Amino acid sequence: MGTLAFLIVVAAVVFWAISAYNTLIRMKGETLNAWKQIDVQLKRRHDLIPNLVEAVKGAMSFERETLEAVIQARNQAVKIQADASPTGGVQALAGAEAALGAALSRLNVVVERYPDLKATTNVGQLQEELTSTENRVAFARQLYNDTATGYNIKQQQFPWNLIAGFARAEQVELWEITDEKERDVPQVDLSMKPKA
Amino acid sequence: MSEQNLFEQQRANRRRSAVLVAIFVGFFAWVGFGGDLAYYLFTVDAPPRAYHHTVPWIGIVATLLGLGMAWFAWSRGPKQVLWATGAWQLLEPSKPEEQQLVNVVEEMAIASGLPRPKIWIVPDDDPNAFATGIKATDAHVAVTEGLLTALNRDELQAVIAHEMAHVRNDDVKLMTLLAALAGVIALMSDGALRMMRFGSFRGRGGGRSGGGGGGKKGGAAGLAVVVLVLWLITLILAPLISRLLALGVSRKREFLADATAAQFTRNPGALAMALRKIEDAAAPTKAIKQGTAHLCIADPLGRKLNAKSGFLADAFATHPPMAVRIARLKAMAYQYDKTGVLPEAL
Numbered sequence: 374m375g376t377l378a379f380l381i382v383v384a385a386v387v388f389w390a391i392s393a394y395n396t397l398i399r400m401k402g403e404t405l406n407a408w409k410q411i412d413v414q415l416k417r418r419h420d421l422i423p424n425l426v427e428a429v430k431g432a433m434s435f436e437r438e439t440l441e442a443v444i445q446a447r448n449q450a451v452k453i454q455a456d457a458s459p460t461g462g463v464q465a466l467a468g469a470e471a472a473l474g475a476a477l478s479r480l481n482v483v484v485e486r487y488p489d490l491k492a493t494t495n496v497g498q499l500q501e502e503l504t505s506t507e508n509r510v511a512f513a514r515q516l517y518n519d520t521a522t523g524y525n526i527k528q529q530q531f532p533w534n535l536i537a538g539f540a541r542a543e544q545v546e547l548w549e550i551t552d553e554k555e556r557d558v559p560q561v562d563l564s565m566k567p568k569a
Numbered sequence: 570m571s572e573q574n575l576f577e578q579q580r581a582n583r584r585r586s587a588v589l590v591a592i593f594v595g596f597f598a599w600v601g602f603g604g605d606l607a608y609y610l611f612t613v614d615a616p617p618r619a620y621h622h623t624v625p626w627i628g629i630v631a632t633l634l635g636l637g638m639a640w641f642a643w644s645r646g647p648k649q650v651l652w653a654t655g656a657w658q659l660l661e662p663s664k665p666e667e668q669q670l671v672n673v674v675e676e677m678a679i680a681s682g683l684p685r686p687k688i689w690i691v692p693d694d695d696p697n698a699f700a701t702g703i704k705a706t707d708a709h710v711a712v713t714e715g716l717l718t719a720l721n722r723d724e725l726q727a728v729i730a731h732e733m734a735h736v737r738n739d740d741v742k743l744m745t746l747l748a749a750l751a752g753v754i755a756l757m758s759d760g761a762l763r764m765m766r767f768g769s770f771r772g773r774g775g776g777r778s779g780g781g782g783g784g785k786k787g788g789a790a791g792l793a794v795v796v797l798v799l800w801l802i803t804l805i806l807a808p809l810i811s812r813l814l815a816l817g818v819s820r821k822r823e824f825l826a827d828a829t830a831a832q833f834t835r836n837p838g839a840l841a842m843a844l845r846k847i848e849d850a851a852a853p854t855k856a857i858k859q860g861t862a863h864l865c866i867a868d869p870l871g872r873k874l875n876a877k878s879g880f881l882a883d884a885f886a887t888h889p890p891m892a893v894r895i896a897r898l899k900a901m902a903y904q905y906d907k908t909g910v911l912p913e914a915l
Contacts, residue, residue, distance in 0.1 A: 410679060502672070508676045515680060515835070
């Protein structure tokens with residue numbers, strides 16, 4: 374009788390362990406998948422920027438600084454993206470992307486000053502593509518952060534934390550901006566005066 | 570919506586879809602076997618040489634027919650719904666607003682974590698939108714041309730988010746099946762009524778029973794009449810019942826989809842604005858008929874009933890009152906602005 378009860382308890386524990394293991398593996402897969410989505414959208418963003426710069430360059434040759442800031446921020450982000458993964462480098466990438474976003478919004482403000490430029494369909498289209506890409510990055514980030522938070526919490530909770538080692542579950546980094554400077558809203562000059 | 574709620578909602582929708590199909594096939598079986606029973610009771614007292622209805626072939630055929638139609642609705646339902654509205658699929662966006670639509674759908678697919686649905690455009694000037702599909706991985710989102718011109722980018726995004734919420738919650742499966750099956754039932758009931766009006770049905774049945782049973786063995790014939798009456802009542806009431814089913818399933822879902830859409834966009838105010846604009850363009854969406862009304866974001870028929878609350882509206886309106894939806898979204902937007910946390914539902 375005692376042996377039977379013991380066997381039943383053992384079987385229940387084994388069953389629970391298997392399902393907990395599978396849950397953690399599934400959540401890890403979901404987190405990696407959400408990360409891949411961010412990666413795809415960032416690549417899209419990085420590929421669009423040279424096109425936009427090319428399209429506006431001719432009309433704004435005297436806004437060289439703004440354009441160069443965008444290109445520089447883009448190249449920096451591309452470099453950091455290459456070796457970022459959920460377990461490392463997420464925050465560095467988030468910072469680089471935030472800097473790129475700030476440079477882009479400055480460029481957008483400048484483009485607004487040239488109605489003729491904005492009216493050419495090519496620039497209009499590129500702006501729509503860029504808006505969409507910004508949104509996609511934001512939504513991919515939202516999905517990634519939600520999924521990753523769930524995964525992080527689960528592997529720390531008792532009794533899942535007993536299984537976490539077997540499932541090779543590690544804490545993943547969230548897409549957050551910790552640097553106060555980057556959190557600042559970019560200062561934009563709306564004086565409508567062309568820069569010297 | 571938390572994960573728990575989502576799974577519960579999905580499970581409930583799957584269960585309701587199964588029940589719906591079972592009721593549908595059951596209805597066909599009853600129509601078939603009930604007819605057999607009536608026929609059997611009419612002929613049971615017939616002279617030995619006359620025809621005795623002993624093999625329930627009507628029931629067998631009707632049940633097979635019901636199964637076939639349920640299968641058809643399952644596999645072809647979304648296409649049928651889209652075909653009925655005259656929508657065309659947007660494959661190669663050529664105009665800026667079409668490109669914007671494609672982009673917005675892409676964004677919302679990312680936010681919801683689902684594959685991108687197929688995009689359709691309904692040639693109609695009234696702003697409206699719906700989603701259809703049996704599987705979340707193979708869904709369709711349709712918007713009217715009027716929607717593209719009336720809404721700005723954020724509002725369009727909010728509407729698409731609402732439709733993606735229906736897709737993710739597995740609402741579309743139940744609602745598409747309901748549209749496809751309710752259509753079949755309406756057709757059948759119409760057919761039965763026409764048959765009765767021309768008297769062909771009564772003439773045949775009455776002739777046989779009159780010759781065989783007479784007044785002598787009134788029991789079987791009387792029972793046959795009862796069965797026959799019950800049978801006809803089901804046929805007549807079926808479209809009404811299927812309509813009521815369509816109403817009941819869609820109203821609660823609209824609130825839920827509004828809340829989920831706000832989770833996707835984190836911008837409940839834009840959906841409130843979009844709903845206001847859709848509401849103000851009160852013209853009925855002509856391309857969308859009654860059978861698919863419950864799929865739409867706003868009642869395409871522009872019925873007054875949907876604007877009211879109370880018992881009658883609770884029982885018969887397909888959509889919750891627009892004013893209530895807008896008020897809930899605005900409250901959500903206010904709370905989000907104040908606290909930075911989006912309430913799960915209101």
